[in-house]
Amino acid sequence: VHDVYLGTRAIAVCQGERRILAQAVTGYAVALANLREWLAATPTRLRLRVWLSGSLCRPFLVTPVPGIRSTAEMQRVAEALAPQLTGLDGDCRVWVDNGEPQNTRIAAAVQQASLDALHRAVEEVAAKDCVLTIAPWWSELLRAALRREPALSALAAQDCDSLTLLAGRGTGFEVAVTLTPVTDRDTADAALARLLVSAHVTVDEYLVGRLAPLREDAVTAPLQLALAPLLELSR
Amino acid sequence: VKPLRVDFAPKRRLPRRPLFALAIAFSLLALQQGWEAMKLQRRLRDVEREVLDLSADIDRATRARLAAAEAKRSEPLYARDARAMAKIAGFPLNRVLASLEATRVQGVKLTTLRVSATDGDVEGELEFTDQESLMHYVDGINAGELKPRWRLMQAQMDSSGTGKGIASIASSHWEASDR
Numbered sequence: 001v002h003d004v005y006l007g008t009r010a011i012a013v014c015q016g017e018r019r020i021l022a023q024a025v026t027g028y029a030v031a032l033a034n035l036r037e038w039l040a041a042t043p044t045r046l047r048l049r050v051w052l053s054g055s056l057c058r059p060f061l062v063t064p065v066p067g068i069r070s071t072a073e074m075q076r077v078a079e080a081l082a083p084q085l086t087g088l089d090g091d092c093r094v095w096v097d098n099g100e101p102q103n104t105r106i107a108a109a110v111q112q113a114s115l116d117a118l119h120r121a122v123e124e125v126a127a128k129d130c131v132l133t134i135a136p137w138w139s140e141l142l143r144a145a146l147r148r149e150p151a152l153s154a155l156a157a158q159d160c161d162s163l164t165l166l167a168g169r170g171t172g173f174e175v176a177v178t179l180t181p182v183t184d185r186d187t188a189d190a191a192l193a194r195l196l197v198s199a200h201v202t203v204d205e206y207l208v209g210r211l212a213p214l215r216e217d218a219v220t221a222p223l224q225l226a227l228a229p230l231l232e233l234s235r
Numbered sequence: 236v237k238p239l240r241v242d243f244a245p246k247r248r249l250p251r252r253p254l255f256a257l258a259i260a261f262s263l264l265a266l267q268q269g270w271e272a273m274k275l276q277r278r279l280r281d282v283e284r285e286v287l288d289l290s291a292d293i294d295r296a297t298r299a300r301l302a303a304a305e306a307k308r309s310e311p312l313y314a315r316d317a318r319a320m321a322k323i324a325g326f327p328l329n330r331v332l333a334s335l336e337a338t339r340v341q342g343v344k345l346t347t348l349r350v351s352a353t354d355g356d357v358e359g360e361l362e363f364t365d366q367e368s369l370m371h372y373v374d375g376i377n378a379g380e381l382k383p384r385w386r387l388m389q390a391q392m393d394s395s396g397t398g399k400g401i402a403s404i405a406s407s408h409w410e411a412s413d414r
Contacts, residue, residue, distance in 0.1 A: 050244075057241075095241045108241045115243055134243040143238040152236060171237040 002046055003226040005137060005213055006031050006118070007053030009183060010160035012213035012230055013038060019229045022213045028056065028114060032121040040125040048126075049226055050118065050134045053211075054162030057110040057136035059176035060085040064102045074101045082109035086178070106166075106173040108136055137227060138164045141209045144225035154196075154206035158188040160213060165195050167206070175199045185210070208234050319353050326352035327409055334384075335359070338375035342368035355409040358388075361402045366390070369402055376404075384408075 002020070005012040011031040013021035021038055025031045039046065062078045075096055082092040091112040097105045115134065122131055138157035145155055154167035154175075162180035166173060177195065182188050192208065209223075210232040223233060328350065335345060342364035349358045363369040369390060377383040390402035 057243075093243055095243065097239060106239065108239070110243055119245075129247060131244050135241045139239045139241045142236065146236065146238050155236065166236055168236045173236060 001132065002048050004035060004048050004050045005053070005159075005211065005227055005230065006035065006050060006056065007160040007213075008055050008181075009053075010213040011035060012227070014227050014229050017229055022230075024214055029117070032117055036121045036125055039122065046126060046130050048122070048131050050131055051137035051140060051227055052110060052114075052134065053159045054136065054138055054157060054164040054178045055159075055180040056114055057108055058086040058088060058162075058178040058180075059106060059108050059136070059138070059164060059166060061173060061176050062096060062105050062107050064104060068101045071096075071098070071101065074105070078107045078109075082107070085109075087180075104173070106176050108139070110134075110136075136164075137211060138166065138209075140226050141211075141223075141231070142166060144223040145207050145209065148223060149207070152205070152207060156188075156192050156206060156208040157211070158182065158185070158192075158208065159211035163188045163191050163195075165192065165199070167196075167199065205235070210234070322355070323352040325410070326350070326355070328352070331357050331406070331409060334376055338372060338378070340368050340372040340375060343372040354407070356405070356407045357409060358403065358405045361404060363390070363400050363402055364398060366400075369400070373404065 001015070003014045005014075006028070007025075008028050008031070009025060011021065011023050011025055011034050012019065021034075023034055025034060060082065062074065062081065065074075065077055068074055068077060075094065078096045079092060079094045082088065082094050083090070086092070086109045088109055088111050092109040093112050093115055094107055094109045096107040099105050118134065119131075122128075137159060138155075141157050142155055146152055153169055154165070157164045157166075161183060162178050163182040164178040165175055167175040175195075177199075179191050179195070182191055188210075196206075211227060211230050212232060213230050215230070215232075223231065225231070331350065335348070344362045345359055346362050347360035351357070361369065361372065363372070369387070373385060373387050376385045385404050385406045388403040388405045390400060392398075392400040
């Protein structure tokens, strides 16, 4: 299985602990073109897990709307709210966490056009079913971080084009936001400090994961997760 | 916070053709198994019927055997008659008469002879003039026997003064092998 990271500023491909491809790009379309090129040059049949950057796939919170009873209604409301709450343009595909419709739920949105372009790029040169998953990379970071620290209450994820903050006590989410574009570490740190204050989140401890696809030096992966060779972890 | 299972990849559909072929294969297998089960049930019913028939045969044979044993135990009348007839036919009358005729003693005369062939018994009555002749006669008819066959049952002199006496003799266990 190959892990593909797609962002608006970088593209990377990893296989386990090995970084196979890492390129700076000037937009999502260029990233897809590079992906298509790499797929075409790879003779073997591939299975891909595609991880989207925080800029392409953004989290948001869906607060309870009076009168909503079913999950399907909640899904439609989330899809309608996604452009306004995330800043994404056009139609969005939205994933909503399961739970009671009367509770606040976390959701993730991606532009339908981004997904369509990805499918077209892959299907041009590879088998239609070679893509196993398409998910935001920050959800993979969250999964791995919680495995290491189950009591974690806040996680910041910085990658090539964004900074995402997820925070909440217990299993709930009180903050789920992405700032973009955020392309360098200093900007990310300043934005994170402002976010933590403005969100009125008092957290005992938080983790910051930074995905650096273009980093030249190889370090030991701090967590067991996809794209581990690209990850830096700090507090 | 908690782990999130976000996924925007299209749901993988199982290929229809292999599923259809698999469904047909399982249907055929089920049909074949059903057919086999039906055949086995039919065979089972046949065997059960066979067992019932055999059990009935065994019952009949057992009843016949018991009836035969019962019949053997209750001897019919004709069997007894036949045995009696066989005993009579086999009775050694000539031997009895020969033993009596061969013995002649002066003063002793055989007057009566009763023969019961079925029991193998013979009784006779004698007239005698004296005791000595009588004993001599009895010894004479027992001559040649390993054990005395005849025995003197009774003897008494006539009280009317005729000088004669009457005696009775008896003999038993005459069988066909004594011919």
